Amino acid sequence: DTGVSQDPRHKITKRGQNVTFRCDPISEHNRLYWYRQTLGQGPEFLTYFQNEAQLEKSRLLSDRFSAERPKGSFSTLEIQRTEQGDSAMYLCASSLDASGTYNEQFFGPGTRLTVL
Amino acid sequence: KNQVEQSPQSLIILEGKNCTLQCNYTVSPFSNLRWYKQDTGRGPVSLTIMTFSENTKSNGRYTATLDADTKQSSLHITASQLSDSASYICVVTSPIFNDMRFGAGTRLTVKP
Numbered sequence: 001d002t003g004v005s006q007d008p009r010h011k012i013t014k015r016g017q018n019v020t021f022r023c024d025p026i027s028e029h030n031r032l033y034w035y036r037q038t039l040g041q042g043p044e045f046l047t048y049f050q051n052e053a054q055l056e057k058s059r060l061l062s063d064r065f066s067a068e069r070p071k072g073s074f075s076t077l078e079i080q081r082t083e084q085g086d087s088a089m090y091l092c093a094s095s096l097d098a099s100g101t102y103n104e105q106f107f108g109p110g111t112r113l114t115v116l
Numbered sequence: 117k118n119q120v121e122q123s124p125q126s127l128i129i130l131e132g133k134n135c136t137l138q139c140n141y142t143v144s145p146f147s148n149l150r151w152y153k154q155d156t157g158r159g160p161v162s163l164t165i166m167t168f169s170e171n172t173k174s175n176g177r178y179t180a181t182l183d184a185d186t187k188q189s190s191l192h193i194t195a196s197q198l199s200d201s202a203s204y205i206c207v208v209t210s211p212i213f214n215d216m217r218f219g220a221g222t223r224l225t226v227k228p
Binding site: 041091104105109110 | 120158165205207220
């Protein structure tokens, strides 16, 4: 399968714990995006990378959220001191460089986080 | 206020019937508009994409229209199938933003 993959698919944690999610983009894609989606809503943009550079992170929900893409390939999203309000689907997407008009983003299956 | 508004919020139709979903946006300037289909528990999958100069785009039984003057788009589904049951999300991209602006989606249920 050469699509975007995410791991784990589901995560249940207790409030206050840290969690980390992984995203593996389509191999030739240099852009990688993280979104959060709550029930009944569209995805909400969090951050994105161009290769290993994080070009936009002001939309991260709080300083408890951080993302890395150290080698310009896979990325991790970490949430520290989780709260019940963090329960959501976390989606990753990748695309080729955005210079083209279409800049198609391909989404992964998401990681469903439940904070108890 | 969300810059991409979709209606209806949810819709139930019988298998074989047609339906039309609406998307109004205020995002400006405008680069392109996409319709995505999202099955429950899965990531969105692209159905159509249109630039401001395109009025209509088809993908099988899905036909999207765009009126860039009124900032409205619609997604028409013909001869619906049970597998069309999903959320349909309208997404507008602006060259200013380094991201896409998503609507909340329309939840479509097709019943036998």
